[in-house]
Amino acid sequence: MxxxxxxxxxxxxxxxxxxxxxxxxxxxxxxxxxxxxxxxxxxxxxxxxxxxxxxxxxxxxxxxxxxxxxxxxxxxxxxxxxxxxxxxxxxxxxxxxxxxxxxxxxxxxxxxxxxxxxxxxxxxxxxxxxxxxxxxxxxxxxxxxxxxxxxxxxxxxxxxxxxxxxxxxxxxxxxxxxxxxxxxxxxxxxxxxxxxxxxxxxxxxxxxxxxxxxxxRVHSTIMNYPIRDCKGQWEMTLHRMVITYLIHHGYVSTAEAFARGTNQPFEEELASIKNRQKIQRLVLAGRMGEAIEATQSLYPGLLDRNPDLLFMLKCRQFVEMVNGTDSEVRPARSPKSHGSSPLHSPGSFSPSNVRNPVIVSSKSSALPTVDELNENNEEHKQDGEESKEAVTNGYQNGCSAGVDEMDVDESGSSKHSMNLAHLEQILHFGQELKGLSVRLQREHGTSEINQQMMLDAFSLLAYSDPWNSPVGWQLDPVQREPVCAALNSAILDSLSLPSRPPLELALGQARQLVNLMAANGLGGCAFANLTDLMQ
The missing domain is CATH 2.60.120.920 (SPRY domain)
Known part of the structure; x- marks a missing residue:
């Protein structure tokens, strides 16, 4: 047309x-x-x-x-x-x-x-x-x-x-x-x-x-490229790549079925795979405190040897505490609420209810102490009966709803009413996280990645509605996935197993080769799209 x-x-x-x-x-x-x-x-x-x-x-x-x-x-x-x-x-x-x-x-x-x-x-x-x-x-x-x-x-x-x-x-x-x-x-x-x-x-x-x-034409050339398979070696290699990928990500039943069908052995015990699977589920559910405890119990010394990984997990735990999914502010097994209870809902206690709201300093990444929070709260109460009623009702509403009550949406995220007790727990944890940061700087030097991670997490408390704030992206359940992958890789490395599955490495290397083709003026790279080829 x-x-x-x-x-x-x-x-x-x-x-x-x-x-x-x-x-x-x-x-x-x-x-x-x-x-x-x-x-x-x-x-x-x-x-x-x-x-x-x-x-x-x-x-x-x-x-x-x-x-x-x-x-x-x-x-x-x-x-x-x-x-x-x-x-x-x-x-x-x-x-x-x-x-x-x-x-x-x-x-x-x-x-x-x-x-x-x-x-x-x-x-x-x-x-x-x-x-x-x-x-x-x-x-x-x-x-x-x-x-x-x-x-x-x-x-x-x-x-x-x-x-x-x-x-x-x-x-x-x-x-x-x-x-x-x-x-x-x-x-x-x-x-x-x-x-x-x-x-x-x-x-x-x-x-x-x-x-x-x-x-x-390019796809046809790639797919029909002649490969000499000496006594099934290529097929065996591909089978090994597939099974290591399944084992790496904890797909136990699928890995067992594939191993039986291709006569492939396991390089990791089933019990160990299930342990990793358990930890992965905790992380992806936002129950970071339990995930850290399980890791320390099942793999003693792992987090001590990987302080940056521990710091990443702790930062994520702080985010999940604000989110209401971590067991520090919510027991792991709790009845699902059928009522609507949005995060920092009207009448509930939130950082913005305090007269001097939580301000996160980009220089110090400091959190207010609980004493400072209570002092601010007292000043807030003295402003008049209307303010007093708002704070009192907020605390009572938070308690009457119960710490365990929450709504879990289809994405696995949660929204809960945050009362004063919850906020005190978060602030205590934040002070501990700040202390861990200082210790890591003293022992290993300053890490800009760690500092930014902590600053982003602390910044959630500067907003009455963190979900709709400029830093609210941290509360998205998808942000748990890189944390889960890093922890899983560290566990595998501690077991002297590949920290990344060979299948992912092969795809990464192929993508890099395509980039090298482009850098060296080989136009065929434009049509060697790995995603299309894999489909």
Whole structure:
């Protein structure tokens, strides 16, 4: 379907950023930015730019070929594009239509049309010839004039270039292209004006379909790559990788069934796997105090040998105490409340009920003492009967609801009414956590990661509604997962087992290889998407 502004309408007709990300998903623009406009610095003086540096017009004399002028894009084409494409609309062919559209390397003279010099490639409108690093062109396609849309595509896998005219592919124009080429346009006579589309709006040519074909070819090459399996060694290796993955994450029943089906042995006793599984469940349920106790009981000395891990667990325990899920403020087994009891609900005690609210210092990460909290509370009571009633009712409501009462939603998170006793427990724990931080700094030096972790956790008390605060992301149950993974890896390491399953290592190494392909200009990386291949 034709797009009102020219071009085929993409799925959902998304914005420029989404469109470019969909076209080139493997490009890391922090390392290799995409060309998005023409460079105001890398151009000849007879070139004028306007409309966000997407429109190019000629402002020279145009008497001879010595008056030719070109401009390059701001960045070279990243290899991770795999298949790169841009289009140029001829707004006006000017006096003679001596226009060239193509590619050039950094350093090629801009006082020339693209294609005339070494490492320069162009398709010219006045004669329809293509020029490959030479002043002599070869017949290629039709001439172009006002209103035509000329596309230039670069296949970074086989290093070829093709052109399109008004959405029709003219076929390969150049082969053996070098890496790091820039989109380039050149003009030579007065009145010539062109507009560029680097993907910010839909193209006239259906480049997405061409990309699907390229992706399919790469996938087929990978999946059909011949591998010599000497006496089933590859199959055995893959079976071992699968079973170690299952054992690592505690999928006991699945691991047992897979081991029986493939005749694979266990490298870890079932009792040990179940112990790790028990600890993982406690962590993922937010019952950090119990998880720490279980770890210390089942794996004595582990946390003493890993002080940073212990600090991470304690910080998470502080968060879960605010959350109401940790057993320090809620017994592990409690009846589920059927009533609504939101965190810091109206009438309940929260940090903001205190006259001088809890302020977390970014310098000291200090918490108020319980005495200071009680002193603030007394001052609050003296402000009048209305304030006194609010605090008293808050404490009574918190107690009447019971420490055990809570609502647990489908995500495993909880919201509870925090009374003064609960807050005192949290503050006591916070003081202990601060003391642990000081000891770790003294014995092992300052850790910025640990300091930020503690600061983030303490900051939850600065808000009457931590869930909807800027630091409320910590209360999301998904934040328990990296803590669970770190503890699980440490336990395995203590048992002289791999701290990371070989299957995950292999995938990580494959992803890194794809990144290395991109860094070394191998365009096939654009279509070697591991997630797609695994599916």
């Amino acid at each position: 034709a797009h009102p502004g020219g071009g085929s309408e993409g799925p959902g007709d998304t914005g420029p950023e989404d469109r470019l990300k969909a076209l080139y998903p493997m490009v890391n623009e922090d390392l290799t930015p995409l060309p998005r406009c023409w460079s105001s610095d890398d151009k000849y003086s007879f070139i004028g730019l306007s409309q966000s540096n997407l429109r190019v017009h000629y402002k020279g004399h145009g008497n001879t070929h010595k008056d030719a002028a070109s401009v390059r894009a701001t960045h070279p084409i990243p290899a991770a594009c795999g298949l790169y494409y841009f289009e140029v609309t001829i707004v006006s062919k000017g006096r003679d239509g001596y226009m060239g559209i193509g590619l050039s390397a950094q350093g090629v003279s801009m006082n020339r049309l693209p294609g005339w010099d070494k490492h320069s490639y162009g398709y010219h409108g006045d004669d329809g010839h293509c020029f490959c690093s030479s002043g002599t062109g070869q017949p290629y396609g039709p001439t172009f004039t006002t209103g035509d849309v000329i596309g230039c595509g670069v296949n970074l896998i086989d290093r070829t270039c093709f052109y399109t005219v008004n959405g029709h592919n003219l076929g390969v124009a150049f082969t053996g292209l070098p890496p790091d080429l820039y989109p380039t346009v050149g003009l030579q006579t007065p009145g010539e004006v062109v507009d560029a589309n680097f993907g910010q709006v839909p193209f006239v040519f259906d480049i997405e379909d061409m990309m699907k074909e390229a992706r399919s």
